Amino acid sequence: MNWRRLSAIMLKEVRQLRRDRITLAMILGIPVMQLILFGYAINLNLRGLSAGITxxxxxxxxxxxxxxxxxxxxxxxxxAATSPQQLTDALRRGEISVGVVVPPDFEARRFDGREAVQVLVDGSDTVVQSAAIQLAQLPLDTAPVANTQPLGLGKGQVGVVSFYNPQRRSAVNIVPGLIGVILTMTMVLFTGVAIVRERERGNMELLIATPVSRSELMVGKVAPYVLIGLLQTTVVLGLGMWLFKVPIAGSVFDVYAAAMLLIVANLSLGLLISTRAQSQFQAMQMTFFVFLPSILLSGFMFPYAGMPKAAQWLAEVLPLTHFLRLIRGIMLRGASLAELWHDVLALLAFVVVMMTAAILRFHKRLD
Incomplete structure (x- = not known):
């Protein structure tokens, strides 16, 4: 083996990597991203759960x-609610994760040793459910009144009522989220290579020669994948109901409408990536940079409530975060899209911004 020839090849490869900015970014960016995301985003010891009190x-x-x-x-x-019904409505809409109900006969229950306080928990997230159960185990003892009866409660006087997933089955929580994860992975990847593939196969000249406008070309690239995304949604839903008995408490139409929003959002993001990438390999690399934060920060693997504020702000930019709130709200809590309108608007805004940026970046020319 000739060391001179070998070193020349090695030098050539290093220079090639230096010119490939996306690959260089992955070499340095992936370890940094994983360290930061896993270090800050993963927190199973939840604090500060949003609560309603009656x-x-x-x-x-x-x-x-x-x-x-x-x-x-x-x-x-x-x-601050006036009735338990207000708390259950807020739980269904996803506005709170925990509800605390103190009944009118609290004093009598407290002295008799009966259950005096109820904690209502959104069981659609099993980690949140486990954290809220801690409230029933806290020593709620305070100073006595006139040296007679303590203000606190004895053991067993705080009851926990788990809504939507009382058996705490993980599949009930995971399967709806898997719809979003699969759609994010496939839709962004499919369209991420769409424009680049035309350029690499030499078809871009034909597209340039056609009278098709930029917006028509971009929308035409997206449309076929919408049906593929809906087919994937149907497969996951069907298998989830058949194999794991995952319920659909809300409207099936709302489930597909939410899936459609995520599909279009991911396709528009993929198109933007495709207008930036120079090759299909680069497009797949850029897709990975989107997919990893989506998995870790959206609330699919780790609870959103346990993340620091900076991670939560970043998560709000990701379509998967809003879709998880929609799909779990519809399938598990029986909420409607109208009740979850904040996340619907967030996904629509994402689609408009990404699609506009992709159309503006794409030019019907070879350079």
Whole structure:
């Protein structure tokens, strides 16, 4: 083996890598991204769960118990409701994760040793469910009143009611999210190589010669994959119901409408990637940079509530984050798209921005 020839080949490869900015970014970016995402995003010890509180007793003891729960750091008051029905409605819409109900006869229950406080939990997220159950195990003891009865509660006087997934089956939580993960992975990848593939196969000259406009070409590239995405959604839904008995509490039409929003959002993002990449390999590399944060920050693998604020802000930009709220709200909590309109608008805005950027970046010329 000739060392001179070998070193020349090695030098040529290093120079090639230096010119390939996307590959260079992956060499340095992937370890940094994984370290930051796994270090900051993964937190199974949840604190500050959004909570609604209904104190129908409104006594010194009931207020002290609620203050003890808040002081534990497990919950953070977000909604002051007047009835348990308001709390269940807020749970269904995804506005809160935990509801605390203090009944009007709280004092009598407290002295009799009966269940005096109910904690309503959104069981569609099993990690949140486990964190909220901690409230029933907290020592809620405060100072006594006139040296007679303590204000706190004894063991078993805080009951937990889990909604939507009382058996705590992980498949009920994972299968709806898998729809979004699969659509994110396939739709972005399919369209990420769309324009690049035409250029590499020499078909771009034919497209340039046609009277098709930029917007028509981009929309035409997206449309066939919409049907593929809906087919994938049907397959996951069917297998999830058949194999894992995953329920669909809401409207099937709303499920497909939410899936359609995610499909179009991912396709528009893929088109933007395709206008930037110089080869199909580069397009796949750029797709990986989108897919990894989506998996880690969207709330699919790790709870959104446990992430720091900076990670939550980044997660709000990702379509998968909003889709998970939609699909779990519809399938598990029976909510409608109208009740989850914030996430619907977020996905629509993402589609408009990404598609506009892709159309503006694409030019019908070979350079």
């Amino acid at each position: 104190d129908q007793a409104n006594t010194a003891a009931s207020r002290a118990v609620v203050m003890d729960m808040v002081a534990s750091g497990v919950i953070a008051p977000k909604l």
